[in-house]
Amino acid sequence: MTTLQPRDPAFDARVRASFEKQRFMSTIGARLTHLAPGEVDLELVPRDDLSQQHGFLHAGVLAALADSACGYAALSLMPAGAAVLSAEFKINLLAPAAGERIVARGRVIKSGRTLTVCSADVVAVREGGEVVVAHMVGTMMTVEGRGLSD
Amino acid sequence: MTTLQPRDPAFDARVRASFEKQRFMSTIGARLTHLAPGEVDLELVPRDDLSQQHGFLHAGVLAALADSACGYAALSLMPAGAAVLSAEFKINLLAPAAGERIVARGRVIKSGRTLTVCSADVVAVREGGEVVVAHMVGTMMTVEGRGLSD
Amino acid sequence: MTTLQPRDPAFDARVRASFEKQRFMSTIGARLTHLAPGEVDLELVPRDDLSQQHGFLHAGVLAALADSACGYAALSLMPAGAAVLSAEFKINLLAPAAGERIVARGRVIKSGRTLTVCSADVVAVREGGEVVVAHMVGTMMTVEGRGLSD
Amino acid sequence: MTTLQPRDPAFDARVRASFEKQRFMSTIGARLTHLAPGEVDLELVPRDDLSQQHGFLHAGVLAALADSACGYAALSLMPAGAAVLSAEFKINLLAPAAGERIVARGRVIKSGRTLTVCSADVVAVREGGEVVVAHMVGTMMTVEGRGLSD
Numbered sequence: 060m061t062t063l064q065p066r067d068p069a070f071d072a073r074v075r076a077s078f079e080k081q082r083f084m085s086t087i088g089a090r091l092t093h094l095a096p097g098e099v100d101l102e103l104v105p106r107d108d109l110s111q112q113h114g115f116l117h118a119g120v121l122a123a124l125a126d127s128a129c130g131y132a133a134l135s136l137m138p139a140g141a142a143v144l145s146a147e148f149k150i151n152l153l154a155p156a157a158g159e160r161i162v163a164r165g166r167v168i169k170s171g172r173t174l175t176v177c178s179a180d181v182v183a184v185r186e187g188g189e190v191v192v193a194h195m196v197g198t199m200m201t202v203e204g205r206g207l208s209d
Numbered sequence: 210m211t212t213l214q215p216r217d218p219a220f221d222a223r224v225r226a227s228f229e230k231q232r233f234m235s236t237i238g239a240r241l242t243h244l245a246p247g248e249v250d251l252e253l254v255p256r257d258d259l260s261q262q263h264g265f266l267h268a269g270v271l272a273a274l275a276d277s278a279c280g281y282a283a284l285s286l287m288p289a290g291a292a293v294l295s296a297e298f299k300i301n302l303l304a305p306a307a308g309e310r311i312v313a314r315g316r317v318i319k320s321g322r323t324l325t326v327c328s329a330d331v332v333a334v335r336e337g338g339e340v341v342v343a344h345m346v347g348t349m350m351t352v353e354g355r356g357l358s359d
Numbered sequence: 360m361t362t363l364q365p366r367d368p369a370f371d372a373r374v375r376a377s378f379e380k381q382r383f384m385s386t387i388g389a390r391l392t393h394l395a396p397g398e399v400d401l402e403l404v405p406r407d408d409l410s411q412q413h414g415f416l417h418a419g420v421l422a423a424l425a426d427s428a429c430g431y432a433a434l435s436l437m438p439a440g441a442a443v444l445s446a447e448f449k450i451n452l453l454a455p456a457a458g459e460r461i462v463a464r465g466r467v468i469k470s471g472r473t474l475t476v477c478s479a480d481v482v483a484v485r486e487g488g489e490v491v492v493a494h495m496v497g498t499m500m501t502v503e504g505r506g507l508s509d
Numbered sequence: 510m511t512t513l514q515p516r517d518p519a520f521d522a523r524v525r526a527s528f529e530k531q532r533f534m535s536t537i538g539a540r541l542t543h544l545a546p547g548e549v550d551l552e553l554v555p556r557d558d559l560s561q562q563h564g565f566l567h568a569g570v571l572a573a574l575a576d577s578a579c580g581y582a583a584l585s586l587m588p589a590g591a592a593v594l595s596a597e598f599k600i601n602l603l604a605p606a607a608g609e610r611i612v613a614r615g616r617v618i619k620s621g622r623t624l625t626v627c628s629a630d631v632v633a634v635r636e637g638g639e640v641v642v643a644h645m646v647g648t649m650m651t652v653e654g655r656g657l658s659d
Contacts, residue, residue, distance in 0.1 A: 077262045078262075080261075080262040081260070081261050081262050081267065082257055082258050082259070082260045082261075083258065083259050083260055083261060083267035083269065083270060084267075085258070086236075086258045086259065107232055108232050108233065108235070108236045109232070109233050109236065110231070110232045110233055111230075111231050111232075111233060111277075112227045112228075112230040112231050113292070113357050117231065117233035117234075117273055117276075117277075118272075118273070118276050118295045118298075119233065119269055119270070119272050119273020119274070119276050119277070120233060120269070120273065122268075122269050122272040122273065122276070122298075122300075123267055123268070123269020123270065123272065123273065124269070126267075126268050126269050126272070127261075127267075127269070142263070144302070145268045145302050146301070146302060146446075146474060146498060147299065147300060147301040147302060147447070147476075147498055148268075148272075148299070148300060149297065149298070149299035149300075149449060149599045149646065150272075150297060150298060150299075151296070151297040151618075151619075151626050151646060151648065152294070152295050152296060152297060153618070153619040153626060154619075168601075168603070168641070168644060169601075169603045169604075169641070173473060173500075174446060174500070176447075176601050176603060176644065178644075191618070191619070194618060194626065194628075194646065196599065196601060196644065196646050198446060198447055198498065198601065200473075200474070207263050208262070208263065296596075296624060296648060297597065297626075297648055299449045299496065299599060301468075301469075301476050301496060301498065303468070303469045303476060304469070318451075318453070318491070318494060319451075319453040319454070319491070323623060323650075324596060324650070326451050326453060326494070326597075328494075341468070341469070344468060344476070344478075344496065346449065346451060346494065346496050348451065348596060348597055348648065350623075350624070377562045378562075380561075380562040381560070381561050381562050381567065382557055382558050382559070382560045382561075383558065383559050383560060383561060383567035383569065383570060384567075385558070386536075386558045386559065407532055408532050408533065408535070408536045409532070409533050409536065410531070410532045410533060411530075411531050411532075411533060411577075412527045412528075412530040412531050412658070413592070413657050413658065417531065417533035417534075417573055417576075417577075418572075418573070418576050418595045418598075419533065419569055419570070419572050419573020419574070419576050419577070420533060420569070420573065422568075422569050422572040422573065422576070422598075422600075423567055423568070423569020423570065423572065423573065424569070426567075426568050426569050426572070427561075427567075427569070442563070444602070445568045445602050446601070446602060447599065447600060447601040447602060448568075448572075448599070448600060449597065449598070449599035449600075450572075450597060450598060450599075451596070451597040452594070452595050452596060452597060507563050508562070508563065
């Protein structure tokens with residue numbers, strides 16, 4: 060039942076095109092740095108205008124990055140013509156998010172016909188090392204025939 | 210055990226001052242529109258630069274708004290000198306987020322010494338009515354003596 | 360989109376018949392005490408063989424009761440012939456679970472074609488009053504045509 | 510900050526003694542089959558009296574097994590005299606739970622002073638292979654000085 064076989068051979072171009080349409084990813088400076096079937100990494104550089112009251116990255120920015128990483132990891136396995144929507148996600152905040160770069164690594168745990176379950180580790184890269192700052196588990200939904208583009 | 214009594218009589222000014230320091234809330238155009246013990250409403254007007262690939266508000270924006278609403282609802286009940294951190298939250302996305310305004314209503318479900326559990330309904334206001342577009346439940350942590358400001 | 364209209368006029372008998380088939384509900388002594396469209400209450404009396412290490416009800420028992428309450432609240436709105444499966448749930452434990460009776464009140468938040476989002480408050484009844492001991496939010500899935508009975 | 514060093518050299522005996530006190534684990538036939546710092550495996554054999562309406566294991570049984578595996582993985586790293594309580598958990602149900610044995614593998618993701626975040630994979634062993642049937646992420650709390658035994 061679980062498969063990491065892309066159902067759409069053009070998954071790479073399709074995921075990248077959809078990511079480009081997420082205006083909010085551009086607003087927070089996120090870039091797509093890794094894409095393979097069932098795997099998407101997104102990263103950004105912390106900025107003052109993304110911070111919470113103590114100067115760390117706002118949990119909502121981490122959630123946005125991890126949610127998009129999960130959503131596109133899921134979309135990479137979906138059939139051509141399907142769109143992806145987040146049904147729900149949970150995120151645990153594990154350490155203050157600061158560093159040179161923040162990377163969210165979305166990975167598919169289970170790819171079903173309607174629902175795809177993904178996890179994402181969010182890490183802060185600093186001084187050459189990595190600290191896991193958050194962990195997400197989310198449920199992504201395959202939507203077909205509702206007039207939504209990819 | 211549960212109490213909606215503020216432990217800090219100056220809770221109102223303290224919550225507002227902390228909210229002003231959340232640079233990311235300013236970035237997404239969020240305003241604090243209601244504050245009472247255990248209750249905080251935040252709202253924003255949807256903008257293109259906050260959107261996902263289909264033109265709706267990105268789930269990460271909804272999560273950010275609801276997380277701050279929950280966090281400040283929790284902080285309103287915490288003792289003077291304590292800081293609030295999000296330990297974890299879960300959000301269910303219920304309907305596409307579009308409308309004239311988006312309001313996140315954070316409410317304390319249980320206020321404990323260390324952990325405060327909150328929920329938030331996120332609604333889209335359109336044509337005079339409201340649609341619930343997301344629901345969050347989260348756990349906020351009281352942090353004392355770690356050198357974090359409010 | 361949201362509706363609390365039962366799609367199956369025979370929902371009452373159907374939900375009760377399915378509940379009777381859940382052997383585990385009988386094992387923990389759960390009874391169905393309220394059923395209306397989108398609403399199911401289940402309750403049980405705490406017993407030593409359901410306890411965790413401190414003598415309170417095990418969180419897994421609370422989760423089981425709340426999950427079935429949510430699942431049957433969802434099933435009460437589903438079309439005839441559909442089966443319900445839990446896709447995921449989250450539960451926050453708010454207070455030690457002890458008392459004369461434990462009641463889980465499952466309520467539909469949003470009823471969609473494929474996914475139904477529910478919440479459940481779990482309360483302990485003691486000395487005539489109630490204490491909320493847990494809160495669940497979960498996603499239930501409508502399954503049709505896979506050969507599953509109700 | 511993260512450490513998988515047990516703070517209590519007697520962690521092994523302490524975890525096993527606490528597990529023996531969880532009457533509900535005995536009720537569902539769970540056994541502790543692996544214990545190391547930050548790691549606990551629990552397993553059980555499916556029985557009819559643990560089933561839901563389609564004959565599979567009830568999601569609440571999976572949640573109970575995974576919650577105890579997470580809780581004891583967390584307790585294995587806690588200081589002597591501390592008790593563990595589940596603050597919250599989320600579980601995704603990935604496949605019908607049936608097989609010769611069900612194993613929940615609790616692992617600590619982040620061990621903090623007050624909160625420990627854990628995950629658990631729940632697998633069904635059948636015909637020599639394994640299928641992941643559920644995935645949990647949960648937050649466990651270190652409780653000291655409230656008169657709770659281990």
